[in-house]
Every structure is written in structure tokens, then in C-alpha cells.
Amino acid sequence: MVRTILVTAFDAFGGEDINPSLEIARRLPHNIGDTHIITSEIPTEFALAAKVARQNIDKHMPDAVVCLGQAGGRHAITPERVAINLIDAPIADNAGALLVDAPINPAGPTAYFATLPVKSMVQAIRAHNIPAELSTTAGTFVCNFLMYSVLDYLASSDLDILAGFIHVPYIPEQHQQPAVPLDDLVAGITAALGALIADEPDEPTGDSLLGNLH
Template structure:
């Protein structure tokens, strides 16, 4: 069994493409004979983790891919690391706005994904969807959920999981209402997001350890130093 999750709308947005994409990816995978279910998470600190834990108990999945919206990003982002920090720039849907609070008191500073991000990156790119490996899932409910997932999986041997961020959907940025928060930002069709999520699942099922290829990042100073070393 594969578990996919997405979020309800937040921050005044009329939709959350992560949930639409998770549902569409579920249907793609089911059509291919994969046992998969999708669960919508509340965009609420604490509650998102509780719903996720209940889904893990009920479905007993072997693989979990959580999906969230990262408005402003141009590509599907395969998250590498979750950090033990809630630092909310805006209130969640219940009005909570934790600042510098650990996701799990006493927990490790960070967890790495157990998905094969490099193999998944290759699979998503092969599907024709722009993608990247991301080194930060932020400090909002997405990171909170990602960290909660990886902490929970430490007590569930053999279960792998990780997090994928998707950009805005076109409907969020093309609306005539200029007050729309995503207006003018990069976007990606939900169908493309779904193809990407399905590709991540297929790669994760096929490649336990993952492929190796450069997909890291550098700071501006590192780029300048590297460029200077060529002369």
C-alpha cells in the first residue's frame, strides 16, 4: 500500500494544488494496478501530524509521499531534509503561529528523506516535468508534517517516506483578481504535478538506494569562487 497526502487550502487561497495533485496521482497509479490511497491533511500545526499518524495506522503503507504547496517555486521540489523547527510566517488555519518551537521536543535536529531523491529526480525529468532536489522544506506546516512523518517512521521499520513540494496551479495565478496571492507567480498544471508524484512513487518502489548525480546547491560566493578557479 502506498499513501499519498496533500493539504487543504491555506493563506486565503481558494485551492491547494497539493491535494488535487495527490488525488490525480492516486488515480494514475491505481490505473496501473498500484494499491494506493490519498488523505487530505489540515493545514494546522499538530493536527496535520495526528491525521497523518492515523492514516499510517489505518493503511499500514510501505511507502509515504506527502505533498505540499510551495508558491513561487518553478519546479516540483523533492525535499531532502526536514528540520525540527516550527517558525510560522503566517498563522495556520486554526490561528496558530508558533515561533522557534520544536516539532518534536528532544527530537533530532533533522531527518533526511528515505526516498531515493536522485532516482526520483531522474524519473520526474524523464516524465517531462521540471524538477529539482530542494535542501529546505521551510518551517511552516509542510516541514512540520515532513519531520513528523520521518520521526514516526523511526518506529515503523521498513516503511519509507518523504516530501514533495509543488508550485502554484495555473488557476491560482491566472485569475483576473489581482488580490490573489499567487498572481503572476510561476505555475504548473495539476496533471503535470500528478505525473511527477506518480514518477516519484514508481522510482521509489524500483530503486531502494537511489541513483547518484549532482543536484546540490551553492551559495553566491561559492559560485564566484568556482568561476574564478577556472581562469
């Protein structure tokens, strides 16, 4: 039973003044039925992102963690299916760190599957006439870093907590294209959370790593 969901969202990065993921998190309902929604802002910094997420997990011990982030250029809400053990940053993070061709955890598995019901989430978003697609690449910047780090932390700590990542497109206020109205993104993420509450995960849980993919 999912009674508490921790939703994380990033601050603005890459010269932007807005990160739609944070604007969504600020507008989410505090409760969906009997499930409590907790939100947390995550710095777009390799040195801090995972640390802040771990602190929030330890503090709240939620039943699920849903990380949100911006994916400029995408036209739909895209739940991510997999995180890979790689940092290959196209730009510096907000602390000025530019990491290239580096593992997230040198001792960790090659990749982790999300343990959220990602296909059900996509269907729930589409049911509200909001564009949604399942994604198999979370990139190699701080979004993928956070998704991998959270799943790695939960696996290594033997915590029975569902987790994954959802990318969202630009909003019109950013004057970038393609863009989706913020109200639609809020409704879409709320629908995705509703699917999480109502559904069982349809991805591998527990030993959710992909293993060595060479």
C-alpha cells in the first residue's frame, strides 16, 4: 500500500530561470485520497543531488520516490524505464562541475530498472488527453545521476521503497519549443501518482538491476 510518496524536483539550470519540474512539485496536491504527497527541491549538482535525496528518504521513509526533471526538446511527459551507471555531462552543473565519462558508482551495477508502474503511469496521463510516452533513456546528466543514485541507495540499503524518474518538457514561460502548459503537466503528474497508488509495479522489483550489459 502506497501511503506516502516523496516527489523530488530540480532547481533551474543551464541558464534557465525556471525548471518546470519544480513548478509542478509546488502545485501538486498535498494528498491524493489517503496518500500523502511530500515534495523536495533538489540542487542540480552532482555533489549534492543524491545526498539531499537520501536525506529526504531517511527522514520521511516514503513508500515511493518519484523524481521529476526537465527534458528540453521532448513534447511529452516521459516516465523513465532505466538509469545507467554513467555521467557524461553535456554542460556543467550548477556548481560548475563538468564530469565526463565517469561512473556514478564504480562498484555498482551497469543499470537499474525503475520500480514504478511506468506503463500504467503513461496510460493514466494519456487518459487525461496529455501527451505521455515511455522513455528508455534518462540521459547522462544530473537527472540520470539522481535516478541511478536513488535506486542504488535503496538496493544497497535493502529498503522496500518504489522509485523512478519522470521527465517533463518545457513550459511556455520558458520561451522554448516544444512546450506543454504547466496546468497540463501538473494534471499529468498527478494522474501518474494516482496510477502509482492504484497499481502494482509492472517492472522488476527488488533485484531490479539490469546486470552487466557489455
